[in-house]
Amino acid sequence: MRRALLALALSTLGVAQAASVSVYNSLAAWQGAISGAVQTQDFSGYSSGTNLTGVAVLPGVTLTSNLGPMQAFAQTATAFGARNLGNAYFEGHYALPFLAAALDITAFESSPGVPSTAVDQGLLSFLFADGTTQDLAISGGSGAPIFVGVISTSAIASFRWTEAHEANGGNEETGLDNLRVAMRTTNQLPLPGSLPLAMLALLMSGVLPLVRSRRH
Numbered sequence: 001m002r003r004a005l006l007a008l009a010l011s012t013l014g015v016a017q018a019a020s021v022s023v024y025n026s027l028a029a030w031q032g033a034i035s036g037a038v039q040t041q042d043f044s045g046y047s048s049g050t051n052l053t054g055v056a057v058l059p060g061v062t063l064t065s066n067l068g069p070m071q072a073f074a075q076t077a078t079a080f081g082a083r084n085l086g087n088a089y090f091e092g093h094y095a096l097p098f099l100a101a102a103l104d105i106t107a108f109e110s111s112p113g114v115p116s117t118a119v120d121q122g123l124l125s126f127l128f129a130d131g132t133t134q135d136l137a138i139s140g141g142s143g144a145p146i147f148v149g150v151i152s153t154s155a156i157a158s159f160r161w162t163e164a165h166e167a168n169g170g171n172e173e174t175g176l177d178n179l180r181v182a183m184r185t186t187n188q189l190p191l192p193g194s195l196p197l198a199m200l201a202l203l204m205s206g207v208l209p210l211v212r213s214r215r216h
Helices: 002-012 027-032 197-213
Strands: 021-024 039-041 061-065 071-073 076-078 089-094 100-106 122-128 133-138 146-152 156-162 175-182
Touching (some): 021 133, 061 175, 089 175, 100 156
Antiparallel strands (some): 039 175, 071 076, 089 156, 100 175, 122 156
């Protein structure tokens, strides 16, 4: 019994474990797994051409790209540059402990044989505060926005969307829209140091006698 209580104490006090990540392709399902308020940035408040690089588009959320400055364009966030050199990517950085994040990837088509559309997959990668990563291969379709949402037991540190390639070898031009974040989810666990008093009393009564018994 005392050994079981000791194991419970170690697990409850926050022994490091890899993040548990759930991926959603439905906005309704993603929202249904969140118990707190969702903040959304749809870029409708920005004039076309506004430089968004380093701007807090949501509290604690900033955007960058290896193509150059992120810009507002047709109520999305995108960047323009030399798309025929290497891999073009957009990044979102989270400075607050969000456990849920979502976005729409826009203007992304996949029609083999049509030079103006993407013919392979893009890669959406999430990085979490504990070092865990989640890589998602995203295929295009009709050009309609593609929704992707994640919920994690560890804070989300950043995401990177590496665009798919066009048939001519360049990068497909895409934009990001409807960035969403939330801090509370239905599967959220107590943070270390926030144990109820009753649990602390149980741990004290079970663990301390075990420690004393080893001294005899």
